[in-house]
Amino acid sequence: MYDFNILILEDETIIRMHIVKTLKAIGCKNIYTAKTYAEALILASRYRFHILFSDIKLENSQYDGIDTAKALQKLQNPIVIFITAYNDKEILSRVTEVKFIGYLLKPYRIDEMETLLSLAIKKCDFSANKKCILTSGIYNFDMRDNSLYREECKIDLSKKERLFFALLFNNRSVLVPYSLIEEMVWYGESVSGNTRRTFIYRLKKRFPDLDLQIIKNDGLLLH
Numbered sequence: 001m002y003d004f005n006i007l008i009l010e011d012e013t014i015i016r017m018h019i020v021k022t023l024k025a026i027g028c029k030n031i032y033t034a035k036t037y038a039e040a041l042i043l044a045s046r047y048r049f050h051i052l053f054s055d056i057k058l059e060n061s062q063y064d065g066i067d068t069a070k071a072l073q074k075l076q077n078p079i080v081i082f083i084t085a086y087n088d089k090e091i092l093s094r095v096t097e098v099k100f101i102g103y104l105l106k107p108y109r110i111d112e113m114e115t116l117l118s119l120a121i122k123k124c125d126f127s128a129n130k131k132c133i134l135t136s137g138i139y140n141f142d143m144r145d146n147s148l149y150r151e152e153c154k155i156d157l158s159k160k161e162r163l164f165f166a167l168l169f170n171n172r173s174v175l176v177p178y179s180l181i182e183e184m185v186w187y188g189e190s191v192s193g194n195t196r197r198t199f200i201y202r203l204k205k206r207f208p209d210l211d212l213q214i215i216k217n218d219g220l221l222l223h
Helices: 013-026 037-044 065-075 089-097 110-123 159-170 178-185 195-205
Strands: 005-009 030-034 051-055 079-084 102-107 139-142 145-150 153-155 211-217 221-223
Touching: 005 013, 005 037, 005 065, 013 030, 013 110, 013 145, 030 037, 030 145, 037 065, 051 110, 065 079, 065 089, 065 159, 079 110, 079 145, 102 110, 102 153, 102 195, 139 159, 159 178, 159 211, 178 195, 178 221, 195 211
Parallel strands: 005 030, 005 051, 051 079, 079 102
Antiparallel strands: 139 145, 145 153, 211 221
16 A cells, blocks of 8 residues: 555544544554644645645634645645535635545544545555655755755755745746745744745755746746
8 A cells, every 4th residue: 555644634632533543443554633724734844745634614723624725735735635514605615726525524424434535545646756856956855754955965944944845846837926935834824024035035045056036026936
């Protein structure tokens, strides 16, 4: 079986524990849990998730499960399965903003989870688990753990820097807006333009040979 990572985003402790227990009983091993958007992104700075089980409504988070799924797909392209007990038309209409394969309705049945998990595994692009993504000739980015290498030398990065590079490498040759960078690198917290500019300037100075283009007032483009 492929070695894949699963993230469960669920703010209700009992349900979260029950999903973990069910997945382990099915045979899954690499299972991680989060209760909020921020916790999910912090975990995503360290691990690449192939499958995301996400509750749609999160009580103690500024962003809900749909927002989080969209963010993680910008970073890592996980297969998404939504968990919900709601039939709210407004919420469900927003779900179409995300690529997902189905719903796990509360209270869920184990056979339903097995079916959705099997479908998710079949849809996973495990070829994306190859180690290196090359850019600028000398930089390699390992998406499995968001590690950056200059030729063969691994570079120490902070959580924010890992998320920053994951976002850029996963969207190479596509303009990444400053608003998206701020939302994901700072986990949705309020951040000033000056803080963001200083952060980017410092990385540009640290990696002068990285083919990173600054598009004034718009965003960044990694070639």
